[in-house]
Amino acid sequence: MKRIFLLPITLFVFLFSCSDETKVYDEPEDDLRLETNNNVLENSIVYDKAGVLDIYEEAALTGKSDLTGKNEVAGDYPLTLITQVAVPSFSGGENLTASHVDVEGDYAYVSYNTVEDGYAGGVDIINISDPHNPYVSSRLYYSNADVNAIKYSNGYIYLVGGVDAEKSVRATANSFVAKIQVSNGLMNFSAGVIYAFQEGFNGTGIAVNGNRVLATSGQDGFVTVYNTSDLAVVDEAPFLDLRSVAVKDNSIAVLDASKGVSILDNSLGIIREIPIDSDFGNNTKRTLDFSGENIVVAEGAKGAGVYNATTGSFIEYVPILLNPDNVDGADVVTNAVATNQDVLLMANGGAGLCLSEEQQDNTELVGIIQLEGSINYVASKGDYIFAASGKEGLQIIKLNRPNESLVERCADLDSYRGNSNLRVNEGQELAYRGAKRFNNFDVNGALLLCGSWTVRNNVIVNRNGLFEMNGTLVVGRNNRRREVNINENATMRVEGNLTIYGDLILNDGATIEFIGEDSVVNIFGNVQRSGNASVIGTFRDVRNKF
Numbered sequence: 001m002k003r004i005f006l007l008p009i010t011l012f013v014f015l016f017s018c019s020d021e022t023k024v025y026d027e028p029e030d031d032l033r034l035e036t037n038n039n040v041l042e043n044s045i046v047y048d049k050a051g052v053l054d055i056y057e058e059a060a061l062t063g064k065s066d067l068t069g070k071n072e073v074a075g076d077y078p079l080t081l082i083t084q085v086a087v088p089s090f091s092g093g094e095n096l097t098a099s100h101v102d103v104e105g106d107y108a109y110v111s112y113n114t115v116e117d118g119y120a121g122g123v124d125i126i127n128i129s130d131p132h133n134p135y136v137s138s139r140l141y142y143s144n145a146d147v148n149a150i151k152y153s154n155g156y157i158y159l160v161g162g163v164d165a166e167k168s169v170r171a172t173a174n175s176f177v178a179k180i181q182v183s184n185g186l187m188n189f190s191a192g193v194i195y196a197f198q199e200g201f202n203g204t205g206i207a208v209n210g211n212r213v214l215a216t217s218g219q220d221g222f223v224t225v226y227n228t229s230d231l232a233v234v235d236e237a238p239f240l241d242l243r244s245v246a247v248k249d250n251s252i253a254v255l256d257a258s259k260g261v262s263i264l265d266n267s268l269g270i271i272r273e274i275p276i277d278s279d280f281g282n283n284t285k286r287t288l289d290f291s292g293e294n295i296v297v298a299e300g301a302k303g304a305g306v307y308n309a310t311t312g313s314f315i316e317y318v319p320i321l322l323n324p325d326n327v328d329g330a331d332v333v334t335n336a337v338a339t340n341q342d343v344l345l346m347a348n349g350g351a352g353l354c355l356s357e358e359q360q361d362n363t364e365l366v367g368i369i370q371l372e373g374s375i376n377y378v379a380s381k382g383d384y385i386f387a388a389s390g391k392e393g394l395q396i397i398k399l400n401r402p403n404e405s406l407v408e409r410c411a412d413l414d415s416y417r418g419n420s421n422l423r424v425n426e427g428q429e430l431a432y433r434g435a436k437r438f439n440n441f442d443v444n445g446a447l448l449l450c451g452s453w454t455v456r457n458n459v460i461v462n463r464n465g466l467f468e469m470n471g472t473l474v475v476g477r478n479n480r481r482r483e484v485n486i487n488e489n490a491t492m493r494v495e496g497n498l499t500i501y502g503d504l505i506l507n508d509g510a511t512i513e514f515i516g517e518d519s520v521v522n523i524f525g526n527v528q529r530s531g532n533a534s535v536i537g538t539f540r541d542v543r544n545k546f
Helices: 011-016 038-042 404-409
Strands: 032-034 055-057 080-085 096-104 107-114 121-127 135-142 145-153 156-163 175-183 186-198 203-209 212-217 219-227 233-248 251-256 260-264 270-275 288-291 294-298 304-308 314-318 336-340 343-347 353-358 363-369 377-381 384-388 394-398 421-424 429-438 440-443 446-455 459-461 466-475 482-486 491-500 502-506 511-514 520-523 527-529 534-536
Touching (some): 032 186, 038 135, 096 121, 096 377, 107 156, 107 384, 175 219, 203 251, 212 233, 233 288, 251 288, 288 336, 294 343, 314 363, 343 377, 404 446, 421 429, 440 446, 459 466, 466 482, 482 491, 491 502, 502 511
Parallel strands (some): 096 145, 421 440, 446 466, 459 482, 491 511, 502 527, 511 534
Antiparallel strands (some): 032 135, 080 394, 107 145, 121 135, 156 175, 175 186, 203 212, 212 219, 219 233, 251 260, 260 270, 304 314, 336 343, 343 353, 353 363, 377 384
């Protein structure tokens, strides 16, 4: 975020007349345009590194586990990288980075800014209705504005960011809020773009609560409440250095880097304050998020701080798990936090994306998700994680949580707690439920798996073997392809979703059978069939490989 000094104004005007400085416009400016080239949008989706993700667990990172994998226990959280969305680029906007993500329904809304001097930004709308084939449905570029945060609500996206007011014909201050109509994943400029401006060196955070938009601006800025209909100012309150805002029910929380968290009422009166003495850095983005009865705060080098939202009492710090080599210490900081059910995610810059489990009394570290790039922001909703990772762009990760109805149907089975190298011997009949990460997978007898599973290397169903799966199975990565090999007189029976980053090999006499009407197979390599190999049942072939 940039710090831009304004012309001097009196203290009286600054504190008591900010609403007089807020203007509303309903016409798009010349520095904003939509991307109309469909090839550009299509080429923004990148599958090069898609596939099974490892999690470098705490014990391994601290040298306390067997790194050979021979004695390694199968890991929880069978995550997969669905795709990456390449960072937009246009003339004057060649150095954009993803700044914020909001997820609602079938769409992810992504904002972009420029971290260097100068202003340029953008917005992407990504359709995630089909988890196998996300696509960018709409994109806009700002040639004189950073977009630092985005929020979707009731048919509109609301943006907050910074603009060079000296170059803008409309801006009355450097922090702006914008409202753009969205329909079926498309931004509609014909309906007009509504703008409002507020004091502060840069717009930092945004939230929508009912018919109110709350926006924060940085140093010497405000938390301002706007009416959603026309962005008219409803209320405002000055703060020294606001970085973020979060809303839960009727509670408003703002993060002020000069003192900590303030809990506000609907009139922006301070109910309580949570003092925090962490170094939040100068002009850096930090976020906070409600999690049950707690508030989780991104506190830079300290990691994430957890506080009771009602009492303000400190609960714990969740530290940064990894201190990587060849990374500037200033880049090893917690920039953002996100929660999803019992999962806490920390965007730790050069130290990666950390996943932890929220237990009843504390937070237990799991490990670092295998992603490249500096993780600047993270959001999570439903079965997805969205990580903004610098020049690596936006990375879309699937949690692969087991379907609840599936778990119920398989409730009598034991949960799998064995080795990460799964081997079923000839004559064995095994059946498990759960969600695990495997390294290797070798079936000689009979195996039933109910749940969600990933395999880093090959899946082999040997002669006369039987492998039945009900749920989700993902094999390999697109930049390190592996195969599912079904040998003579062996059968693989699928009810659910099968994704292979590599080849499906059906040897002579092999059978793959799809059960029910809703199974999906997504193969990035080829289907190789020999002799009398059989394909039975109804299924959706995502990439037409059969």
